[in-house]
Amino acid sequence: MGLITLKSLLIITIISVILAIGDTKPTDGELVNVAKLDMFVDELPGMPKIYGFEMKNGVHVSKSLEIGMFMKKWKFHRDLPATPVFAYGTSKETATVPGPTIETLHGVPTQVTWQNHLPRKHILPWDPTIPTAQPKQHGVPTVAHLHGGIHEPQSDGNSKSWFTNHFNQTGPTWSTKTYLYNNNQHPGALWYHDHAMGLTRVNLLAGLLGAYIIRDPSLEGPLRLPLDRPLIVFDRSFRADGSIYMNGTGNNPRYTLSGNLSTSAMLS
């Protein structure tokens, strides 16, 4: 569908999210045999767009965004039950997996306040045998990282700068609620994702990822691209009840191995 030319500022993003799942044998709950699911029965979902700039007096200026993380249910396939996920969005109702596509302009900074609205408990198991963000009370530690972004360190989503619901608890390097992305680097397609210490793979598996695009109309306009749609490819394994499967035995270092053993690939 359409041509993909990296040089041409593309805006077709293909991101492969490879997550360590551990064992292929389920220990708790029956896995869905995805070979039995009909393919291409769902329309390609279009993620909502959020603009990281606005026009004032004929000039593009910086914009401050607030993007939350919410627990909700998400339909990954017509014949799968709805799946509990963690989703980025401007509200629980509009939150999606992947999250909204953030559209920015080269040279116009975007500020994002990432808000954690997640529940006290995670929807997936944590591995206690590796160094992990440990809130003293309940809560799911999160911190957003703009992958490939070039900006100040305090906005980079350091794994120890995590925070829980309403910033109730914060990690040792946490310093600011609002992140500043300069958007001064080459235009192109990036992605954002959670980055909390020891929980990155779990939080991504739960759904905390999305596309981030830096545009430069002076480069892109003359190309007159016929198609402009970010694509994200990611994979998951599902239990029969629709929930995401993740091995929960906590047998270090099983969780830390990289490699993709999920059963189903999804395109959004």
Ligand SMILES: [Cu+2]
């Ligand atoms: Cu990354």
